[in-house]
Amino acid sequence: LIESFNKKIKKYTKRKEQFPNDESLERFLVSQFEDYNQRFATRCHIGFNKARAEIEKMFEELES
Numbered sequence: 001l002i003e004s005f006n007k008k009i010k011k012y013t014k015r016k017e018q019f020p021n022d023e024s025l026e027r028f029l030v031s032q033f034e035d036y037n038q039r040f041a042t043r044c045h046i047g048f049n050k051a052r053a054e055i056e057k058m059f060e061e062l063e064s
Contacts, residue, residue: 005036 009032012018019025044052 008032 009029012028012032013025019028
């Protein structure tokens with residue numbers, strides 16, 4: 001997932017002429033990160049569900 005996302009970002013940012021200044025590049029990157037986070041926020045990797053309960057328990061212990 002990350003590799004394909006990085007490839008997509010490189011593809012669009014390679015053409016630097018489309019970004020007149022650093023702020024426009026930053027706005028573009030932030031929008032891409034937001035889209036990525038929204039698409040994959042609820043996705044769970046294979047095998048992670050098996051460990052999820054134990055990990056949540058560990059975090060609860062750290063909080064208390």
